[in-house]
Amino acid sequence: MLNILNVNIKNKIILIRSDLNVPIDSKGNIISDIRIKLSLPTIRYALNQNCKIIISSHLGNPVEGQYNHLLSLKKISIYLSKILNYKVILKKNYLDGIKFKNDEIILLENVRFNIGEKSNNDILSQKYASLCDIFVMDAFATAHRIHSSTYGIIKYAKKSCAGLLLINEIKNLKKFLKNPLKPIISIIGGSKISTKFRILKKLSKISDTVIVGGGIANTLISLNHNIGKSLYEPNAILLAKEIMEKYKNIIIPVDSIVSTNMTNNSLIKIREINNIRKNEKILDIGKKTINIIQNKIKKARTILWNGPVGVFEIKNFRKGTESIINAIINSNSFSIVGGGDTLAALELFNVFDKISYISTGGGSFLKYIENNQLPVTSLLENIS
Numbered sequence: 440m441l442n443i444l445n446v447n448i449k450n451k452i453i454l455i456r457s458d459l460n461v462p463i464d465s466k467g468n469i470i471s472d473i474r475i476k477l478s479l480p481t482i483r484y485a486l487n488q489n490c491k492i493i494i495s496s497h498l499g500n501p502v503e504g505q506y507n508h509l510l511s512l513k514k515i516s517i518y519l520s521k522i523l524n525y526k527v528i529l530k531k532n533y534l535d536g537i538k539f540k541n542d543e544i545i546l547l548e549n550v551r552f553n554i555g556e557k558s559n560n561d562i563l564s565q566k567y568a569s570l571c572d573i574f575v576m577d578a579f580a581t582a583h584r585i586h587s588s589t590y591g592i593i594k595y596a597k598k599s600c601a602g603l604l605l606i607n608e609i610k611n612l613k614k615f616l617k618n619p620l621k622p623i624i625s626i627i628g629g630s631k632i633s634t635k636f637r638i639l640k641k642l643s644k645i646s647d648t649v650i651v652g653g654g655i656a657n658t659l660i661s662l663n664h665n666i667g668k669s670l671y672e673p674n675a676i677l678l679a680k681e682i683m684e685k686y687k688n689i690i691i692p693v694d695s696i697v698s699t700n701m702t703n704n705s706l707i708k709i710r711e712i713n714n715i716r717k718n719e720k721i722l723d724i725g726k727k728t729i730n731i732i733q734n735k736i737k738k739a740r741t742i743l744w745n746g747p748v749g750v751f752e753i754k755n756f757r758k759g760t761e762s763i764i765n766a767i768i769n770s771n772s773f774s775i776v777g778g779g780d781t782l783a784a785l786e787l788f789n790v791f792d793k794i795s796y797i798s799t800g801g802g803s804f805l806k807y808i809e810n811n812q813l814p815v816t817s818l819l820e821n822i823s
């Protein structure tokens with residue numbers, strides 16, 4: 440991919456597509472700013488090159504054509520202004536052109552308010568492209584989406600290149616996929632199950648050991664045991680069976696923390712995995728499983744992790760995820776961690792700087808590992 444560092448962007452109008460899709464609470468506070476922080480190097484570089492800068496992003500999933508103040512980028516513009524110490528102006532109407540004033544960055548309002556964004560509408564793509572001299576794609580976390588602001592625009596922009604975040608993400612993912620030091624251990628958990636079975640196949644092929652937790656583990660456990668009221672994916676049972684028969688390097692939990700309730704005050708029990716009661720939910724891994732995982736992590740030289748192994752947001756069900764984090768940060772291996780919930784767990788324990796590489800991607804991270812490419816990166820690789 441053409442790297443922004445190898446393009447003459449001096450004094451040009453550049454449009455940077457970032458992924459500023461950060462979690463925001465009901466009071467409008469940004470809960471995690473990691474994606475914003477990791478988007479700053481490209482913006483700062485463009486500022487140093489004296490560019491006129493336009494930034495675009497989506498936030499959440501609004502209905503196209505309908506303004507929704509809850510998903511406005513207003514709070515992001517305020518946040519960017521503060522962190523960059525620079526004027527950042529939010530523009531609501533921009534598709535027919537932008538007039539720049541000196542010393543300001545323009546942040547385009549949520550691109551998903553525009554009709555045609557998600558269907559990669561050609562006219563919309565052309566309009567985005569006409570705003571700039573150079574398009575810089577930096578939204579790794581949205582690079583698996585064939586949308587107008589991520590993909591279609593590349594067809595029409597005078598020039599396109601990849602930003603520093605995108606380049607760095609691909610470099611690290613390639614390091615994992617091409618030359619990983621062995622043994623490799625992959626840990627896959629979380630509650631979004633259906634999309635993860637395909638990646639489980641791929642990870643089983645390339646890893647020495649795959650540890651599963653969360654809803655994906657429950658689905659595998661359910662093949663042989665009662666899982667009570669635990670979260671699982673009934674539609675994935677056949678696939679789960681096929682995977683367990685074919686790949687013998689997958690470790691499923693041998694014990695778990697269960698409860699009938701999902702609160703901090705709930706009565707919790709440790710159960711062997713063959714002893715879960717009908718009214719119980721599996722909400723974390725148990726002690727024996729933690730020991731198995733810690734031993735595997737100790738021996739690993741490369742670790743990939745996506746998805747917590749318990750409901751870590753609630754104290755009662757946090758131990759498993761916490762013990763994985765501790766094992767990773769105490770090992771000397773190359774560790775690569777991605778996914779929204781997983782980053783939230785790292786943030787909770789304040790250990791960002793102890794992980795070798797943190798990916799901003801959730802879906803895109805898994806898709807890249809599965810296919811060794813993403814629609815947007817393939818397109819960018821084919822232009823010069």
Ligand code: 3PG
Binds near residue numbers: 458500584801
């Ligand atoms: C993400 O949060 O994974 C990215 O911002 C992409 O968002 P999307 O899944 O709504 O396209």
